[in-house]
Amino acid sequence: MTLRVKELEKEKEGKEQILVSSGFRQTKYMSYFVSEIVRLVPEGIQFSSIVVRPFSNSVKKNKKLLFDNEVILVKGNTLSNIEFSNWVLKLKKLDWVFQVEILDYVKDSFEIKIMIDKK
Numbered sequence: 510m511t512l513r514v515k516e517l518e519k520e521k522e523g524k525e526q527i528l529v530s531s532g533f534r535q536t537k538y539m540s541y542f543v544s545e546i547v548r549l550v551p552e553g554i555q556f557s558s559i560v561v562r563p564f565s566n567s568v569k570k571n572k573k574l575l576f577d578n579e580v581i582l583v584k585g586n587t588l589s590n591i592e593f594s595n596w597v598l599k600l601k602k603l604d605w606v607f608q609v610e611i612l613d614y615v616k617d618s619f620e621i622k623i624m625i626d627k628k
Contacts, residue, residue: 542581542605542625549599553588557618579607579625586618593619 539561550556560582587593593614600609600623607626613619 539581542623545603545605546581546583546600546623549596551592551596553592554585554596555587556583556585558582558584579627581623581625582612582620583623584618584620588617597621 543559543561546559547556562580597609597611600606600621605626607624610622610624611619612622
């Protein structure tokens with residue numbers, strides 16, 4: 510093999526390693542999970558953001574980005590504490606959910622962390 514072919518193969522391996530370590534080659538489809546979260550949301554809850562595979566470290570120049578591959582963060586507003594509580598209970602019952610953690614709940618706004626079961 511020529512030197513150029515070897516360089517290209519090494520570059521390809523490096524890029525594949527980045528994809529594997531970032532979690533973007535997982536067999537679990539996060540779009541399905543997000544779809545299920547949205548399907549279960551009652552009318553009294555509105556989302557302001559959904560973050561799939563958030564960064565687990567801060568973004569710094571020349572530093573590797575790390576992702577929480579099994580996490581979905583949801584922020585939003587709710588008109589009813591009861592409706593919010595019932596929705597969280599429904600999420601916890603999903604077979605692919607490992608844990609639902611309420612990170613913040615103030616007055617009518619919330620932030621939750623949904624951890625995906627690694628089965």
